Amino acid sequence: MPVQFFDIKRQNQALAKEIGAVVDQVISSGRYILGENVAALEKEFAAYCGTKHAVGVASGTDALHLALKACGIKAGDEVITTPFTFVATAEAIAYCGATPVFVDIEPNTYNINVASIESRITSRTKAILPVHLYGLACDMDGIGKIAAKHGLKVIEDCAQATGAKFAGHQVGSFGEAGCFSFFPTKNLGCFGDGGMITTNDDKVADEIRVLRGHGSRQTYHYEMIGYNSRLDELQAAIIRVKLPHLDKFIAARRATAAIYDQALKNLPGLRLPQAPKGHNHTYNQYTIRLMQRDALFDHLKTQGTGAMVYYPLALHLQAAFKELKHKAGDFPECEKAQNEVISLPIFPELTIAEAETAAASLRSFIKQ
Numbered sequence: 291m292p293v294q295f296f297d298i299k300r301q302n303q304a305l306a307k308e309i310g311a312v313v314d315q316v317i318s319s320g321r322y323i324l325g326e327n328v329a330a331l332e333k334e335f336a337a338y339c340g341t342k343h344a345v346g347v348a349s350g351t352d353a354l355h356l357a358l359k360a361c362g363i364k365a366g367d368e369v370i371t372t373p374f375t376f377v378a379t380a381e382a383i384a385y386c387g388a389t390p391v392f393v394d395i396e397p398n399t400y401n402i403n404v405a406s407i408e409s410r411i412t413s414r415t416k417a418i419l420p421v422h423l424y425g426l427a428c429d430m431d432g433i434g435k436i437a438a439k440h441g442l443k444v445i446e447d448c449a450q451a452t453g454a455k456f457a458g459h460q461v462g463s464f465g466e467a468g469c470f471s472f473f474p475t476k477n478l479g480c481f482g483d484g485g486m487i488t489t490n491d492d493k494v495a496d497e498i499r500v501l502r503g504h505g506s507r508q509t510y511h512y513e514m515i516g517y518n519s520r521l522d523e524l525q526a527a528i529i530r531v532k533l534p535h536l537d538k539f540i541a542a543r544r545a546t547a548a549i550y551d552q553a554l555k556n557l558p559g560l561r562l563p564q565a566p567k568g569h570n571h572t573y574n575q576y577t578i579r580l581m582q583r584d585a586l587f588d589h590l591k592t593q594g595t596g597a598m599v600y601y602p603l604a605l606h607l608q609a610a611f612k613e614l615k616h617k618a619g620d621f622p623e624c625e626k627a628q629n630e631v632i633s634l635p636i637f638p639e640l641t642i643a644e645a646e647t648a649a650a651s652l653r654s655f656i657k658q
Contacts, residue, residue: 293635293644293651295596298474300639301539302481305531312527319523324503327526332486334533339460339468341488343495346521347502350449350471353485354382354419356519357467360487360497361443363388363416370410371419371447372402373605373616374624379421379447380605390614391415392606394621398564400424400577400631403623404432408440417443422451422461424600424633425477425543425574426565430456430464437465445469450574452477453540457568462488467498472529477543477574478536480525542638543573546645550576550634553649557656561630575600578652579630586655587632593651598633 302309316327328346336344347353363369365387371379373392380390393406400423407418418437420428430446437444444465448454452470454461462468472484489495500507505516532539551562561579565571577600580586590597604624606616618625635648 291644291647292594293596293640293648295598295633295635296475296637297639298479298637301532301637304639305535308531309528312531313524316524316527322523324520325523325526327523327530328521331521331526331530331533334530335470335486336488338533338536339462339488341463341468342490342492343488345487345489345495345498345502346526347485347487347498348519348521349483350469350473350476350485351378351382352502352517352519353449353469353471353487354378354445354447355385356498356501356517357445357469357487357489357494358382358386358388358417358419359501360494361417361445361466363443366414367416368412368414369417369419369445370407370415372421372423372624373621374400374601374627375421375423375447375605376449376601377605377608377610378449379419380611383419388416389414390605390611392614392616392621394623395627397623397626399426399428399566399569400627401426401428402433404429404436407433407436411436411440411442415440415442417445419445419447421447421449422454424563424577425451425454425572426563427451427454427456427461427569429566430461434464449473450476451572453536454572455570463490466491467494472525475574477540477572478529478532480528482522482525484521484525484529486521539638540572542640543636544571546636546640547571547573547576549642549645550636550649553646554578554652557653560652560656573636575633576636577631577633579627580632580656581630583630583632586652589655590648590651593654595648595651596635599631600633602628604628
């Protein structure tokens with residue numbers, strides 16, 4: 291049977307009554323921007339993440355941008371990050387006039403290689419922006435020690451990792467700010483774009499709130515150049531319905547990952563996801579790697595099994611970042627991964643039968 295890569299409709303149908311009720315309430319209220327649902331969600335999300343503040347914004351990309359701005363990143367600064375991520379990570383750095391400085395990844399986790407960070411620090415380095423890729427937390431102890439030693443800010447990209455933990459603590463609670471996306475395919479998704487910034491810093495939270503509303507505290511009075519980046523009341527209401535189910539959603543993702551782990555273990559040439567001790571993987575993506583990735587992708591397609599490649603071309607090789615003057619070979623682990631990774635279907639409502647079918651499709655390729 292065909293296996294879709296992702297099907298958000300199943301989750302929304304299961305919660306249709308609750309979602310419909312809150313959507314009707316918002317429509318009837320006449321308050322659609324920064325209303326009571328946004329304020330309530332900010333409190334609830336901060337409590338979930340274990341932070342003092344959470345500030346709703348228009349998207350995960352805006353979360354990164356505004357967090358960097360609120361942490362003082364400006365033109366001429368450098369921010370260390372990974373080139374193996376969605377473009378928004380480095381885009382947000384560039385929006386501030388700063389330069390993304392890339393560090394290669396660890397081959398087993400696909401996260402930034404902490405051991406390589408210090409060699410990239412210069413007098414212009416002001417922050418480290420780790421990405422918790424595929425739903426797996428980075429080594430925040432190692433990153434935190436480096437940041438403290440060199441006086442650097444830490445802004446976490448948690449877009450794919452809502453609900454992930456490192457050493458028992460939620461991502462988004464380690465650095466000066468944590469940046470989340472509520473894009474529909476994420477662990478916690480809304481009905482469009484939406485984002486959240488978590489922080490324990492009162493000043494950072496206050497500046498983000500001013501920045502998201504055109505730089506204004508008082509209507510038609512502007513103390514800085516800001517942005518139009520407010521979380522919609524409708525999206526906040528929908529996320530509030532889903533947030534109490536988040537841990538259940540993540541448990542379902544892990545159950546699917548366990549099916550894949552068992553069905554695909556010991557296949558020649560195939561590398562499965564790994565979660566080091568102290569990291570709990572949320573499996574926003576179940577990403578494997580195989581040297582014959584492109585042929586596997588074609589095979590899965592013919593079998594009716596959905597798959598995606600995150601990401602086929604690392605940021606240091608993208609035309610948008612040509613001014614950084616990188617070339618092939620600069621980040622070898624990243625470049626190997628871009629040619630080998632492929633993600634299998636995984637979402638909370640995926641059935642056991644569907645997961646087994648997807649695994650069988652993959653096994654049939656390797657056994658050819």
